[in-house]
Amino acid sequence: MARQRLCIVSTIATPLRVFMGPHIEALAKEYEVVLICNGEASEFGNLLGEHVSFVRYPIQRNISFWKDFQCVLWLHRFLRAGDFTVVHTLMPKSGLLGMLAARLAGTKHRFHSFTGQVWATRTGIMRSVLKTMDKLLCACATRLLTDSASQLDYLVEQGIVTRQHIKVLADGSMSGVDPGKFDRNTTIRQEIRTKLGITQDAIVFLFLGRITAEKGISELLDAFIGVASRIADAHLMIVGPSEADYEQSLENARNVTNGRVHRIGFTTSPENYMSAADIFCLPSYREGFGTVIIEAAAAGLPTIASRIYGVTDAVVEGKTGLLHKVRDKQEMEVLMEMLARDESQRVTLGQAAYQRAATHFSQQRLVDAMLEFYRGESVGRDVVSSTLKN
Secondary structure (H helix, E strand, O other): OOOOEEEEEOOOOHHHHHOOHHHHHHHOOOOEEEEEEOOOHHHHOOOOEOOEEEEEOOOOOOOOHHHHHHHHHHHHHHHHHHOOOEEEEEOHHHHHHHHHHHHHHOOOEEEEEEOOOHHHHOOHHHHHHHHHHHHHHHHHOOEEEEOOHHHHHHHHHOOOOOHHHEEEOOOOOOOOEOHHHHOOOHHHHHHHHHHHOOOOOOEEEEEEOOEOHHHOHHHHHHHHHHHHOOOOOEEEEEEOOEOOOOHHHHHHHHHHOOOOEEEEOOOOOHHHHHHHOOEEEEOOOOOOOOHHHHHHHHOOOOEEEEOOOOHHHHOOEOOOEEEEOOOOHHHHHHHHHHHHHOHHHHHHHHHHHHHHHHHHOEHHHHHHHHHHHHHHOOHHHHHHHHHHHO
């Protein structure tokens, strides 16, 4: 039986590897998968194989009408020549260009996964432009996915899509979490703390993600400085790649707290730093779901995060973590100090977080839900029909 061809398009490689990796591995057992993004084959690790190939195209993250027009034309030609049954896109820019090209190419099944809206925190004309781009994306897609129920509600309320056109897989998130990967490792905990000069009984807060303004880094640093002024053994680890110039702010916070702010760059082993931490913090302005929260939960960490759509699906307030108003550094500081001083509450929240992550957001559950989605959209039956015609 001939394999149907599936093209997955993203602006960069990271979402394909991190968020779609488990799905791609499962889909490749049934489909011929081609990945397109602006990246290098080396970024995919072991994901590429007999039924998973990669084609590079320089999709731009910023708006550039001429380059974007060229990209749509290239994608259109590529999709038509490749005779793809399905095109699945991620990220806003690649989603719009990919869905436009797929519709022009006549691809039967056109899916897009929403993982947050860049316009959610914008104002004025740019917000309107970006919302219009998402509406056009939706008009070109045959089916839409989103990684949280609250994000689905938000998209419907904002008039981006109708409720019948979009769904959430299982209970949300893109690919779930492998609880075994995030098991607490006491040896690694000791090693990291020793390397950073943190005592084994200190209270360690962790932020792990992109270092950008919209992740609430400024507010987190201010809140931690307040906590550190009253709790002598409080530390903060900031882990992730910089996408904005925060290094001076981080250094200033480090100096003010006598070296208790620790800067670690990009890591391929987030589970190690979660083992070394006691409390996870995500003060974002916007999130589609906050996958890193359930990863922290799988490590048994309670979370302190912003009360925003997406995050409210990942954290059950008062049960698996604590939520504060977005950008409210005073409330954040109060919650951070409260958990730092209350070991019993940390343990209770962390245990409940682990149970919820393992039960509702296991990787296998999400992978099964994605396969069920593909089959439910009658994609599987297309192979049979194609084979009979040939």
